[in-house]
Amino acid sequence: MKEKPIVEPASAGGLTPVLKASWYAFEVEEFPPACQGRIVRGMLYEQVDAVAAGCISTFLKTGALDDECLAMLDDTLVRLLEMAAASPDADERAYFTRLGEIGLEVRAAARPAP
Numbered sequence: 001m002k003e004k005p006i007v008e009p010a011s012a013g014g015l016t017p018v019l020k021a022s023w024y025a026f027e028v029e030e031f032p033p034a035c036q037g038r039i040v041r042g043m044l045y046e047q048v049d050a051v052a053a054g055c056i057s058t059f060l061k062t063g064a065l066d067d068e069c070l071a072m073l074d075d076t077l078v079r080l081l082e083m084a085a086a087s088p089d090a091d092e093r094a095y096f097t098r099l100g101e102i103g104l105e106v107r108a109a110a111r112p113a114p
Contacts, residue, residue, distance in 0.1 A: 019105050023056055026102060032092045040079050040086070048083065052076045052103050059106045070110060077103050 035045045055073040059065050065073065080100035087093045 022102050032095055040082050048079045056106050065110045
């Protein structure tokens with residue numbers, strides 16, 4: 001049985017201290033309480049938040065994402081943009097924008113292995 005290809009950071013040491021620091025600072029932020037129960041394209045905001053966090057954490061721990069996780073991250077990034085755009089509150093928009101930016105950094109660092 002052939003294993004799924006692993007997607008690795010673009011270069012050795014691709015996990016920059018800035019990316020790690022951004023994620024660790026974000027992790028302590030509270031999910032916006034007013035967003036609980038809201039739905040974006042069939043998913044609760046809390047679920048989108050959790051999927052993004054799982055993909056980011058996995059990448060930071062292992063330095064790699066498989067194709068399935070990359071596909072989930074791609075979908076989640078689109079949803080995060082929609083969530084930020086739909087949020088009437090500036091703090092909510094900032095929360096989802098920051099999470100999306102970290103996700104985009106992870107996505108940019110994840111490249112198909114040769």
